[in-house]
Amino acid sequence: MQYLPKTPKQKLYYGLTAIAIALGIAGVMVWNGHQQPKAVTEDIPAVQTAVINTTAATQEYTYSGEVRGRYESQLAFQVSGKVIKRYVERGSTVKAGDLLMKIDPKDLQQLVNSNSAQVYSAESNLKLAEANLKRFQQLYQHGVVSKAVLDQYQTAYDVAVAGTRQASAQLSAGVNQLDYSSLYADHSGVISQINVEAGQVVGAGQPVLTIVLDGEREVEISVPENRIEELRKSPKIQVSFWALPNITTEGKVREIAPMADPVTRTYKVRITLLNPSPEIKLGMTASVTLLGNETQAAAIVPLSAIYQTGDTPCVWVVTGETVTLRQVKTGKFGNGTVEIVSGLQQGDRIVTAGVHKLREGQKVNPGGDTL
Structure with a gap:
């Protein structure tokens, strides 16, 4: 491409244009040099706060x-045997004299029958001994027999009397044991525990159930x-x-x-x-x-107000428009709350939410209520 030489008018035009641009740039620089720098504005967060109202705390455990x-009574059979029937359930209400449980009475009934036979035999022996004694007493009075012979029949009679008494006592004991095969409530109350079931063999004195007295x-x-x-x-x-x-x-x-x-x-x-x-x-x-x-006056604050630094609980206290971190001592915890027993005073304003977003000495816009 071939460039044509500039004319004198063109040279003058380009020169004036360059001078005008240079003067414009210089003017802008001078104007900026006289302007004051803009102040940097700080972002002041709005925080939720509350004023401390301390009250006397009561210790609770x-x-x-x-x-x-x-009164609770453990009941047991006085004889051993196999449980054949239970008449109550756990929680049953019973009255004195109600039948609670029963064991198999067969062996005990046989013992009663045997003792009854022994009583019959002893009574028969007693009748015979009594008749012999009366007869030999008459013979002795007529001088037919000696005193030694009479003493023998007297002794036989005394032995028969003792045997009858013994057999009667054994029969009475057997009847009692037969009665003991049924367990009755000795007081009115509620059955609180049952230890055995039907089919189990229990020993005399073994607790089988518990009754809570009225x-x-x-x-x-x-x-x-x-x-x-x-x-x-x-x-x-x-x-x-x-x-x-x-x-x-x-x-x-x-x-x-x-x-x-x-x-x-x-x-x-x-x-x-x-x-x-x-x-x-x-x-x-x-x-x-x-x-x-x-106890000493304490304040109840939300758990969200606690700022934990390691093992030390702290709160942010608002003084004017700035926050300061203060250590506190906590007490009993409640439903979303905690008791502050030391570190705060009546009228202190603390931050109750967003505590982990603050820093020491930071300005805040406080607002809130009284705790």
Whole structure:
């Protein structure tokens, strides 16, 4: 391609254009040099806060237990034998004198029959000995027999009397044993446990069932040895029931076991229920709450307010418009809450949500309510 030489007018035009561009750039630079730099704005987050309102806390300790009867009796047969019939179920309500269980009476009946025969034989021997004694007494009075012969018949009569008494006693014992083959309730109450079934052979004195006598109801709990003294000093005991959420009753300590369980190192404690509802049944699961005396003032805060640093719980305290991390000591945990026993004062404002997004000294826009 061939380029034509520029004319004088063209040269003048291009020169003026270059000068104008240079002056424009210089003007812009001078104008920018006189402008103030823009301030960098900080993003201030809005946080949910609450003002601390401390109250006196009450110590509470809760233990699980089971509803029991104050008086429980283990019943057993007085003779051994094979169980042939059970007349009650677990939970059955019985009255004094009701038939509960029976063992096979065949062997005992045979023993009674044998003793009856022995009584008949002894009575027959007694009649014969008595008749002989009377006859020889008459002979002795007429001088026919000697005193020695009369003494022999007197001794035979005395032996026959003793034999009759012995046979009668054996018969009476046999009849009693036959009666013992049937087990009766000695008190009114509820059958709480059955240990044997029909077909099993039991020994004399072996517990076969347990009856809870009518009357007071109690809850049995296990208390650690380090809480026994607090139990003694507890001014109030409340008992609630898992199956009856709307029923709560008061209780009192009736008995503390003198020795701890060697395995669990806990003490068995019996809590008597005061004015229990008829709906409270034996065997129900109960929660026993021991209410202690008031302790130092404490605050209840949401769990979301706790900022955990290692093993140390902390909270963000708002002072003015900035936050500061403060260590606290926690107490009892509740349903989504925790008790702060030290580290906070009345009127302190803390952050209750989003605590893991904050940093020390950060400005915030607080808002919230009083705890």
